[in-house]
Amino acid sequence: MTDAFKMFLIALVTSVASQLLLGPYILRLQGVVPVPATTVAGMVEQSTPPPGGAAGPNADAKLAAPNLEGIAVDEARERFRAKGIEIIEDGERDGSGAAPGTIVQQRPAPGAELSSKEIRVVVARKSEDVKVPELVGKTIDEARRAVQEAGLDLADPTPEVSDKPKSTVLRQSPPAQEAAKRGSIVRLVVAEPASIEVPKLTGLYLGKAKKTITDSGLAIGPIKRVEHAELGEGYVMRQTPVAGEHVPPGTDVELVVVAPN
Helix, strand or coil, rough: CHHHHHHHHHHHHHHHHHHHHHHHHHHHHCCCCCCCHHHHHHHHHHHCCCCCCCCCCCCCEEEEEECCCCCCHHHHHHHCCCCCCEEEEEEEECCCCCCCCEEEEEEEECCCHHHCCCCEEEECCCCCCEEEECCEEEEECHHHHHHHHHHHHHHHHHHHHHCCCCEEEEEEEEECCCCCECCEEEEEEEEEEEEEEECCCCCHHHHHHHHHHHCCCEEEEEEECCCCCCCCCCEEEECCCCCCEEECCCCEEEEEEEEEC
């Protein structure tokens, strides 16, 4: 081996050794910090989301319960099945006008946190038909009890002048024995005695007062006579009931008149 070749080998080995020993120090002087392979691998693992998972800080965010009220339960199941939300029926109740089978209540409430992806619902029950009871001839109190027992509701009764006893049911709608939805409204017409406005009798004389009473549909009641120094005999001084009062037909009208001198 020549001396020149020996010198070449020595220079090559020295250069390689210098790079291995002094390389990191030189990089630090140049502002470059080498990253260990294990660190790089860790960074890759942390930045890669787990299979089937969502990346980012909102990966564990909870869903809000949708508003299902007024939706048919079958439609709600179909609509939210793809989102993994299970609709569970918790019973039925009268829907107060809601279509049978539609959701009238839910838990959790709309907008509340949906932690288990389950929503329990109550659906509207199909209305039952009931028979309207016979109410004509009953008193209003008797009719009210019968309507409630049948599962119906009673509207405020309409009065009508009649010779029947006061508050007797004269007509009803719907008629007796007709089928009606539970909770339907029943309307009644009830008797109200006729009333007569009492005419003014004071200032008249007894004969005229009596005729006025009978012409008005009222009855002549007791007549009391009192002495008076200035007014003439039979002059009506007082009356009961007073003028303008409304009373049933045939009511007695009492008079106080001046006695004969």
